[in-house]
Amino acid sequence: MRIHVVQQGESLWQIAQYYGSNINQIILVNQLSNPNVVVIGQALVIPETNKEYVIQKGDTLWSIAQRFGVTTGELAEMNNIADPSLLYIGEMLILPYFTYVVQPGDNLWGIANRNGVTVSQIVQANNISNPALINVGTPLRIPAAARPSTEINAYTTQTTPQGAQEVIALGEHFTYLTPFMYAIRADGTLTDMQDTALLDAAEAQNIAPLLVVTNFANNSFDSDLAATILRSPDLQDTLITNLLEIIQTKGYEGVNFDFEYVYPEDRENYNAFLRKVVERFKPEGLLVSTALAPKITADQQGLLYEAHDYQAHGEIVDFVVIMTYEWGWAGGEPWAIAPINKVREVLDYAVTVIPRDKILMGIPLYGRDWKIPWVDGTFARTVSPQEAVALAARYGVPIEYDQEYQSPYFRYTDESGQQHEVWFEDARSIQAKYDTMKIYGLRGGSYWVLGTAFPQNWPVLQTNFKVRKL
Template sequence: MLIHIVQRGETLWEIAQRYRVPIERIVAANGLKDANRLAVGQALVIPVPYRYHTVRPGETLWTIARRYGVSLSAIVQANRISNPSVLYIGTVLLIPPRTHTVQREETLGQIAARYGTTVQEILRVNRIADPNVISPGMVLTIPHSKQIIETNAFTIDPGEKGAQQVREVGRHLTYASPFAYTIRADGGLNPFNDAAIIQAIAAERVVPMMAITNFTYKDPGSRLAQTVLSDTQLQNRLLDNVVRTMREKGYRGLNIDFENVYPSDRERYNQFLQRAVERLHREGYFVSTSLAPKTSGEQKGLLYEAHDYPAHGRIVDFVVLMTYEWGYRLGPPQAISPIHQIRRVLDYAVSVIPRNKIFMGFQVYARDWVLPHVQGQEAETFSPQEAVERAIRYGAVIQYDPIAASPFYRYVDSQGRTHEVWFEDARSAQAKLDLVKEYQLRGISYWVLGYSYPENWTLLEGNFRIRKL
């Protein structure tokens, strides 16, 4: 996969010709609504079977070739290198795809096993509809090997609406979690209309994960959490109701998202998690938690102090880091999930939690703030796809903040008001996917389904193999 930034005056036809890719494939990869309308600065995923590599200190052409499973001569030829022994740090190299010539009586399964890929990937890259048409002498492009990760996605929409969201991206998911059952002060659970969602989850071979929480948009839930965490009987009643619901609905695991817990309840929260894990493990269920984006164990604030990273990492099966909402809907305009802030969270997280227990959170929406910003004025939230459409509609030039790794732009509406929009695009998605590789994390957790973002799913498929349980 490559990412192309649209320049002023460029057309999709010119871009397709440059990369020798049919326009239809670029349209599909990016979910373009109108191939004749592009925004200056728009990031497009170009679905090609090769990639680029930036030379790092200590690397040689031989080590790079070995890393990608291609021959040294193939890299030399693709980049027209005259002296292979001279390689400069920062040089960007095109990594050509591997190829394989089909031998007599060889099967796609054997070829896939040889190169550590799947039959489906070979069919996709070579655009083969019928696997029976391969024959001796046919040259196949072999996709680069991919790291296997797990993915999760939350949906906040009940009923059929949430179910449709799962159907649209289910092939990319390991887990899906309808959000959420709100706990009650008597140990009960407020109902959630999740029947259709769970049916869709099962149809997509995704693991359903129940979510419980203590907060609503109107109540931070601090007192409610304190009430439950201070009473063992209430906790046992709550867990009874959780297990009963999981059995009735077909859930296979639980996500506990208790937020705004009083700092004084930190240890009681840890004890509740231990009790929950012991109970649910006996029943055959896994347990995860959602954690505020902390950068140190001493970080102050109601959102952070009761979230004990080392304890969660020790007690539960995995954690979801909520690495988003710096660009809060009621706060000033800024990147919603800036990469430099995510790095700070990950640096701390991997120091106290096993990497194979960490899901990095990734928000999949955009925000539009009216300027000048007034404290408490709510930004409009919508999809990354709508953010690009809005830039096209108002003739805005999309810019990119390299520190936050996030696109943004400004425009003036029909009433003369200036707006600032921060969103996600192909570049910001790739930057986050690269973090998962760099930190060797268990996977990615998407917050939240319902916002169209085709480039992300195209890049996710191009970068990883998603584990199905």
């Protein structure tokens, strides 16, 4: 897979010709509703011919395997396909092998080195008896290079049939699914959630569902509600017992605590509560995780940050989700949602107190459209990356890219004369985030949130990582 940024005067046909790629494969993987319209600065994913294949109408796993001379089992294993009947148009598959024709001056060591595989892998794939002797013009089957393994969590607020269908369609990309949310009550009980369809979808795609618990009440995170539970050992016991009952009844495989705006004086109470949860959950084989605000120092001031004890959480729970997004929040000034320099500033601190193999880095799957000049008290509209590109196309404006933030943005003027500024994610910005996960050696990433169309993300993820399934 390659990422191509559209230049002035280019057409999709020209781009396809340049890469020697099938134009229909480009249309499908990018979910282009109008192939005749591309935007200057738009980032397109270009599948590599003979290395990747985008599923088209009428395809089956068997027909694709036959076309490329591989087995359905090899295709399924390479692409985390749990059910061969669950294939979707526009889904990109990485092929287990591709063909390379031996050129003058080639040797197996050079071919292997260039393609990220070993000589023995090529020898085995081609039944070569004498590795020192290969003839010019000979077609060789080259195994796909191994990708690093990672874990991916996805939050979803979509409890509709469409939400469950999205989980099924994208399920090969997820280790965990975190339906949002169950909220605590002051008596240690929890609100209910219509999560059956999501849990069935997770099971179909071999995804581990984690129950999300929050202190959310009356449309906001409630500091007093958290305090009520965290300051009462008896209520904590009641809450944990209720949690275990729901988890065991519904088939969750663990819990993710998203307690936000907790009073600073409850910091140690929160840590003690988590220890108690782990003590009850571990014998049941259940995972315990937390969501943490993006801090850059241990003593960072602010109600969002102070009770989140990075070092303690890193010692107590199985893993943490660091919410490295929302710099460009709906009620603030226009800015990148997750500027990579700010994300890395948080990680620079986090890795000093939390084991790297316990950190999932937060990744936004959305953008925002602000009215400008910005006025305090106004709120931006959330847009999907796909919708953002459509806005740029509709108003005939080019997409810019901020190198410091590693984020695309543009400005436009609507029909009423109102000016707007849009920041969002694209294939380049998401690649920068996956590069960051690799550089910092993290356990993986965590998406907020499903339900927004971002087709370029999935092939970029696939190219970078093999997502681990439990």
